[in-house]
Amino acid sequence: MFSFIEVRGKKLFMAVSYVLFLIYIGLASILLFFSSYRQAVRFGRNEAFTEYNLLPFHTIMNYIKATGTINTSIVITNLAGNILAFMPLGFFLPLLFSRFLKFRSTLLIVFASTLSVECLQFLFRVGSFDVDDLILNTVGGTIGFIIFKIAFLVLKSFLRF
Numbered sequence: 606m607f608s609f610i611e612v613r614g615k616k617l618f619m620a621v622s623y624v625l626f627l628i629y630i631g632l633a634s635i636l637l638f639f640s641s642y643r644q645a646v647r648f649g650r651n652e653a654f655t656e657y658n659l660l661p662f663h664t665i666m667n668y669i670k671a672t673g674t675i676n677t678s679i680v681i682t683n684l685a686g687n688i689l690a691f692m693p694l695g696f697f698l699p700l701l702f703s704r705f706l707k708f709r710s711t712l713l714i715v716f717a718s719t720l721s722v723e724c725l726q727f728l729f730r731v732g733s734f735d736v737d738d739l740i741l742n743t744v745g746g747t748i749g750f751i752i753f754k755i756a757f758l759v760l761k762s763f764l765r766f
Contacts, residue, residue, distance in 0.1 A: 626697040633690060637722055638731055656733035664737040687741035688748065691715055695749025708750060715746030
């Protein structure tokens with residue numbers, strides 16, 4: 606993938622990148638399924654009913670409308686948190702796996718990963734299924750991919766001099 610970049614320590618860089626990716630996957634799994642917040646949501650609910658939202662931008666608009674009535678940090682945490690949660694996935698996929706150097710491939714995996722998370726949270730009642738989370742997480746993965754591409758171009762031009 607980086608054959609034109611002949612840098613000593615390339616193997617070390619890739620090894621560190623894989624380790625960081627695995628740490629990200631582990632932390633994301635804990636936060637998305639096993640954190641104390643998730644368990645409180647699970648056991649604080651009526652077990653017979655699990656919430657869901659299938660209307661695009663419904664939850665996002667509710668947060669934006671409620672900005673003056675609820676704590677702003679809650680709004681920021683929910684909206685920005687959903688974006689930030691999947692940015693590393695959009696960054697690491699093309700970095701570590703050459704088949705994800707194309708935007709479409711990365712976008713499909715980010716979307717499929719987000720859909721899987723939402724379905725599993727709904728199934729195991731550790732969250733609700735929300736199409737807005739799909740949107741925000743996919744935006745996050747897209748931003749991560751863009752950051753990768755920019756860093757790649759900067760590094761490529763820097764190493765040519």
